[in-house]
Amino acid sequence: MSVERRGNTISGGRLPPERLRENFRDLHAPLTAHEAAVEADRCYFCYDAPCMTACPTSIDIPLFIREIAADNPKGAAKTIFSANIFGAMCARVCPTETLCEEVCVREVAEEKPVRIGMLQRYATDHLMETTTEHPFSRAAETGKRIAVVGAGPAGLSCAHRLATHGHTVTVFEARQKPGGLNEYGIAAYKATNNIAQAEVEWLLGIGGITIDAGKALGRDIHLKDLAADYDAVFLGMGLAGVNALTAEGATSEGSSDAVGWIADLRQTTDMTQVPVGEKVVVIGGGMTAVDAAVQAKNLGAEDVTIAYRRGKDAMSASEYEQEIAATRGVQLRYNLQPKRILAEEGHVTGITFEKTASDGNGKLVATGEEVTMEADQIFKAIGQSFMPDGVAAEGAALTLESGRIAVDGERRTSMAKVWAGGDCVAGGEDLTVVAVEDGKIAAESINAALGA
Template sequence: MNEVRPIRSDIGARRLDAETLKANFSDLHPPLARHEAVVEADRCYFCYDAPCMTACPTSIDIPLFIREIQAGNPIGAAKTILSSNILGGMCARVCPTETLCEEVCVREIAEGKPVKIGLLQRFATDVLMDKGEHPFTRAAPTGKRIAVVGAGPAGLSCAHRLAMHGHDVTLYDARQKLGGLNEYGIAAYKTTEGFAQREVDFVLDIGGITIETGRALGRDIHLADLRRDFDAVFLGLGLAGVNALGTEGESQAGSADAVAWIADLRQTTDLASLPIGRRVVVIGGGMTAIDAAVQAKGLGAQEVTIAYRRDQTAMNASRYEQEIAQTRGVAIRCNLQPKRILAQGGHVTGIELERTRTEDGRLVGTGETVTLEADQIFKAIGQAFLPDGVDGEGGDIQLERGRIKVDGERRTSLPGVWAGGDCISEGDDLTVVAVEDGKVAAEAIHRTLEGAKA
């Protein structure tokens, strides 16, 4: 075993000056200027049966909106985007375009340099939002009322589409700010200058949406009551649970949940005041692990290591995101699974990990251990759906693989109840997929209510 001498805990604030922090948390992808956007749009082949459009979960007509930019009509381009994805501005910032639309771009296949679809989408939507005009209008009031529980991407998408059809929507959320993971769970350098709340305000400008914050399902509101009082219910509950390591020492001071830490970081008004260790270890291989590690480094941690139990090709975070972490000084060490967290005086001093390998498709421990010094450890090993509020109230909702089971129209097993986003069994834990869930469910609810009226 590779033993180390326990280190003194050293978690502190104000490690970096204000200018350095500003640079470290500046926009990951500075927006394109108008001329740059037109030049980039000119690279598009405007393919018939464009593979980029097929790869987009919300089926944005990518060739059309790029042609509109090329023609000097960014407002028209934005309307094309937003008609398919009302959160197109956020998705342009956080969508893994490198594994979706840009990965299948003909330019990528032919030259290894795709059209910058994400940046073009951001350019168009920013122009429209800066103009301050909502591109859609509500239909005549239908008199129907829908409850949307959860104001993350799925809930916002569903609420907007229903309001556009003329329905009255009451949007509930357990937190005080709307936006879900867009507000609380995405790295600060990906969505700067309060963009998440600007986009929420933009979505609500459609009208017909009443907001009730600080209202949690199962605590303040109840599914049976919602089903009784509303014509339909949509659940966009997200994943409130956090998976535990299940290792010795997990509860020691200095060992924290990465999701909660990122939420705290996103809500702080003074980054310099946020305490960070000198040696930080992040356990996990997904986007949350990358976001936590990069931001820990950005706050002034001297050493940041991501430890992942499988090999690097199995990481859920895209290769592009891994490269962002590595170029910012984060070390990625693979085939290491946590064995126990070391502590002294009730505070983390390191973590012992076991080397792993894959045998016949199964991950197995080798018995060999490695110890990393750390005064702060973040756990980013996935989140879980908590069924609080959806079971035992007016009939249980059927679950599948620990999440809500839905059909192709996002109907649950309970009549009059739809669901979407990370809380459903088909959820892909992507903002753009959640937006599509909300849109599909809203159209299904609309058809159902219109059919009942006929």
């Protein structure tokens, strides 16, 4: 993986191991018991808690904070997990600054909001670290079998909820490890100590769930067969495709998609061997762009720039995420649309952007003015797309909407016995917490349909 290429400056080993460990340490140190108690005491325990309404999984936030205040972190964790079985990971990756904490009464009063995410992490970590006993138990075996496609947050959330109802679940996963976005798509400094796999193993402690890895829909398994062989099917494949960059020279060596690079980085066992350029440009405006840029800087890149085609306020990465990038030394530049990637001997040497502006009606227009940046490595973080080949090639009766699977309020698809959730469905959001809720809703619908 660490290969010095003649004519460019991409290489591994830019920083010594001790510096890399420091750069990739936990983004936030966990709260101590005393700190958690003090923070919990700041909560007003609102009766009509706006924080709970803002949570996609409707965690009873006032209740779990009250339980922490009463020195009952295990009880708090059970409250959290009963609504969101991925509560530990969500505590680390949820954009709480734009969800529960944004509507905190203290925030509205122009004070600092209660640190709900950190309190959630304190409780869930405490339970997972101090007990091996799963807090939920299976109902009596029903004899019903459900197939889940995709071992990401949506699929595993669905599987866990179905298992609590006594059903037997087989989860088919295309990759070799379960976890989905949590395992392959989150920055390493946000998911330290192998938390993604630890949470999956903990979740599977409910029993009744089998993971069948290395099985891709449309290649190893087929939807019509699953629908025939199982009592119900849930599709939670996520987004396997990456949007293509249409700029000239986009396929030059040194230009790659950020999603794949982040996944590779999460799986590496030796960060000194991860190659990174001296001058890195990341194209995009979401959390993936921020994660790629910050990690490039953490690996030792000298200059890292995020270039986004619209203005700062239009970025899907929150102000908090943008602040993380800025404090790590990443430059954020706006209203720059990629026009051509420059290369010598087939390898990236720079990128030319065209400046953009708004026409006043929200439409983006090119100004004709160009800006060129030096770069020996370019990452494209311009969004992912659903790959319907696994279902469409078999002639499955699935209706698509805006290129994704159409579902109703219970996450039913147009095909009998098939439900879907997470990023692969129309209207899906690139958030772990939303995928978890989709899986939970679908599981309850499946359970009701099975007459259990």
